Every structure is written in C-alpha cells, then in structure tokens.
Amino acid sequence: MVNGVLLDEMEKIIEKSTKQTVKQKRIIEAAISAFSEKGYSNTSTSELAKIAEVSEGTIFKHYATKENLLLSLIVPFLKDFFPTIVNDILGEFMNDKCSFEEFLRAFITNRSAFFKENREIFQVVIKEIIYKEELKNELLPYILENGYKCIVEVIEVFKQRGEIKEMPNSFIIKMLGSAIGGFFVSNFVLLNKQSVSNAEIEEMVFFILNGLGQPSQ
Template identity: 25%
Template sequence: MEKLSTRDRIIEAAYTLFSEKGYHGTSTREIARAASVSEVTLFRIFGTKESLFEEVLKTKSIIPDLVAMIRDVENHSLEDLLFSLAKKFYYTLVSKKKFIMITFSEVNQYSEKIIDIYQKLIDQIDELLVKIFSKYKSTNKDFNLKIIAMAFRGMIFNLFLTNEILLRKNITKSEITHILSSYVKIILNSINR
C-alpha cells in the first residue's frame, strides 16, 4: 500500500465519484471528504472543479494503454495473436472501466479535438488488425478486411459494455476466455474459407 500524495488522493476520489455520479452530480465538497482533505486544499491545488476534471481525464485516460497494446503485439500464429489481442483489449477496458463510464456520461460535450483523438485511436486499432489479417489470409476476394476488423473490435467492446457496465454481471474469467476464443474463430472463418 503506497501512501498517495494529497493531490493524488483527490484525483483518485474525483475519478471514482465522477464515474459513479457524473461531473454535475458530484460536488467538490463530496470529493474533498472522500479524499480526506479540506475543500480549501482541493481548490488550492486545482483552482476550479473543471480543471480538476481535466486532470482526472489526463491522468486516467485509456488511450496510453491502448496505444501500448497496439505497440506490444507479439509474433504468434494468427489464432494465438488474435486471441491474445482480444484478451488484452478486453482486460484493458475492464481496468479502465471508470474512465469509460466518465467518457460515456460526458460524451456529448466533447470537442472536435477529443473526438479526433478517439477517431485516430480506433483507426489505429483497425489498421493493426487489417495488417495482421492480410499477412495470414488465404485467397479471399469478397471480403473487406477493414469491415472484419470493425466487427472484431465491436464484438469485444460490446461484450465488455454489456457484462461490465450495463448488466454488471459477475462473469467468470474462463467464460470470458471461452467467448473471446469463439469470437476469434468467427473472425478466422471469415478470413480463411
């Protein structure tokens, strides 16, 4: 158990509360109490509630994790590679669940700039998948690999969304593994046939 700095304790408390009750649903007094600091300290460090919010988003963003995931792809058979990617993607989402909840509840207020960042990240994931697919595919003509990539990404993200966020199901790790490996097989069937 590390001792967190005052600043970090406030960020952690704000992160959790914003993800649970949204930006407008959380008061600064509440954040301060959850962090065991006085509200004055919160304002001394962050100035305004909004800049605290920005610091939370900056500190807790999922984007570096996903960029790392793309970078760290290993060289296996196609099936192993897709399966390990699927797991990494799923568990990255799980570990960043609170961030994703904040993203969803604040999604309408995002600027062009933030939307563009997400756009590029999604494009990168799809491009990586297409690159992997095209290295291994047998003869296929009538299938657009980019659409298969979108489908793969979509299945996994939606599995996360349904189980972890909407229904809050306690699904076992082996069930997840089974579903993800089935998803990989669905994709493989579409690439090689």
C-alpha cells in the same frame, strides 16, 4: 499502461504538470488518491474538499460535478498517451508465431483485466460519451485517427498469412470495434459485472473468428 491501474498512471502525469492552479492541483491529487483508495462512487465531493483542504464550492467552481472532475483527468491523459497505449497493447501480443485466434484471445483477456481494475472509471467515461455530444465529438475522432494506422498494420499481417478474409480494412475495424467494444460495454457498463469469465472470452473469440477467420483448407 498495458496492465496498470489508470489512476496510478494519471498521478505520475499530474505531478509533472504545470497547467493547473495550486488549488486545482490539490483537488486533482485528492481525487486520484480518494478514487484509488475508496472507489469513484464511494467518494463524495465533500470528502475531496476535506482532503484537498479547499471548500466544496471551490470544487464545483472549477469542475461543476464529480463526473467532470474525473473527465478532466481522463481526457487530457487519453489525448497525450493514446497512440503509445495502442502501440504498447498491440505490440505486446504480436509476434511471428502468433495466430489471429491467439491474438484475439490475448488482447480481449488483457483488456478485460484492465477494465476490471478500472471499472468505475470506464463506466463514467462511457456514460458521459453516450450523453454528451461534445465529448463524443472530441474523443471518438481522435481515438479513431490515432489508432487506425496501428490496427491496420496488425490486420494486414493476418491477411498476408491468410487468417483474415479479404475485406476493406475500414469494414474490418468497424466490425471488430463494434463486437469487442460492445462486449466490454455490455458487460462492464450495462450489466455492471465485476469481471468476465474465460468462457465468455472464448465465446467472443469464436464469434469473431466465424465472421472474420479464414476457414481451414
């Protein structure tokens, strides 16, 4: 999951799931296949109905909108696998020789590549979270609860090395989340960019280091 395409991972999970009816499973499998091949925005519900061999009304009956269909894939996936994803991502870049600057650069570069591959899905999820209070209340506390401990462990490592200033961990996480999350949302959602450049990533790293990095003695 560190570098993979999100829909490919979902397909593996859906194959093992027994929670959906036969028709729902066909709709979901059709959605994963079509979204992967043509992209989310280029796939209509009528096309999904044809692939799944159901009526378009059946799709609307179960999911109401194409956005809800996509969310029905993503929300359970995030709830089941978010802790593993966080551990995998952070663990990949942490080692005894890794500096805070190197960690930031590697992490932002990796997630930029991931969001580039999953840009349409990321756009839908962010927009739905912004406009749907119930989805925001369902996902954000869960993400914070399951990611907090792992992120604190990383922060403490760099604090002990003298590479991050002594500030409350909750404040550091809030600032890092705002800065890095804002970087991805502004580029891939608001500006609808296909990718970010290495120069932009370096600017982001520089910005964070000047706020959190311990000045050299």
